[in-house]
Amino acid sequence: MSVSETTTARDISSKGAAGVRMRGVTKAFGQNVVLRDLDLEVAPGEKVVVIGPSGSGKTTILRTTMTLERIDAGTIEVGGRHLYHESVNGKLRPAREKHIREVRSDIGMVFQHFNLFPHMTALENIMLAPMKVHGKSRQEAQALGVELLDKVGLAHAVNQTPGQLSGGQKQRVAIARSLACEPKVMLFDEVTSALDPELVGEVLNVLRDIAEEGRTTMMLVTHEMGFAREMADRVLMFDGGQIIESGPPAEVLGSPQHERTKAFLGAVKSH
Numbered sequence: 001m002s003v004s005e006t007t008t009a010r011d012i013s014s015k016g017a018a019g020v021r022m023r024g025v026t027k028a029f030g031q032n033v034v035l036r037d038l039d040l041e042v043a044p045g046e047k048v049v050v051i052g053p054s055g056s057g058k059t060t061i062l063r064t065t066m067t068l069e070r071i072d073a074g075t076i077e078v079g080g081r082h083l084y085h086e087s088v089n090g091k092l093r094p095a096r097e098k099h100i101r102e103v104r105s106d107i108g109m110v111f112q113h114f115n116l117f118p119h120m121t122a123l124e125n126i127m128l129a130p131m132k133v134h135g136k137s138r139q140e141a142q143a144l145g146v147e148l149l150d151k152v153g154l155a156h157a158v159n160q161t162p163g164q165l166s167g168g169q170k171q172r173v174a175i176a177r178s179l180a181c182e183p184k185v186m187l188f189d190e191v192t193s194a195l196d197p198e199l200v201g202e203v204l205n206v207l208r209d210i211a212e213e214g215r216t217t218m219m220l221v222t223h224e225m226g227f228a229r230e231m232a233d234r235v236l237m238f239d240g241g242q243i244i245e246s247g248p249p250a251e252v253l254g255s256p257q258h259e260r261t262k263a264f265l266g267a268v269k270s271h
């Protein structure tokens, strides 16, 4: 049974953050149905942590929202605008690429692996999208890049290439790069999983800062339960491509109701 999500209006300081609404989202890879008729509503500025066993569809829900994978059925809206559909004469039709690109420009995603260009400096990596996608001048993009590197605690690394940075620093550059497009929704896919344990904290601190600013809606797939407990407005437990449990972290992580959630949390704790 899938839990249908209805988020009540809440007093979140959302300076430009956009909500996400999914209705009946289904996605299969061949015979493997990964998302099953999924309904989910994320309020503007909300911070949602997605947990669940390996293969349950957590990454796929982020990738379909980022349009890195297309959905087979259903609808996704970002900031009230359909991502995959356009309204023609009052009817929803599959959207043209131009429309999809336009809506997607409100969304940023940070991955487990940083995907920085190795031959470019930290600053150049950040400047790329504002110049190429958003038509900012070199000067504007540079000023923005310097500001964002400062924000993620890397003012000193402006001219360093990824090879000169630690994993945690590279991930902070990747986060700054994503912020450079001023996303209204940010998707974080296990962004600390590839890091040495001593570097995890510095990246989580940057995520905390972004969350506290409240300028963007955040959907995070993470195994950092302490972080989820502290920062999330809501935790979603995924299993078999559906949300089987959803609620405030104290409830879902503190006193889970579903047997699968209890088993999953038990397994996570025993690591």
Ligand SMILES: Nc1ncnc2c1ncn2[C@@H]1O[C@H](COP(=O)(O)OP(=O)(O)OP(=O)(O)O)[C@@H](O)[C@H]1O
Binding pocket: 029, 032, 034, 052, 053, 054, 055, 056, 057, 058, 059, 060, 061
């Ligand atoms: N591009 C793809 N082609 C084929 N199958 C895929 C593809 N991407 C994901 N899958 C399959 O979809 C299912 C869900 O994958 P997904 O990565 O969303 O799970 P997950 O919950 O994020 O898992 P993990 O915690 O291991 O990252 C898995 O069975 C996976 O093998």
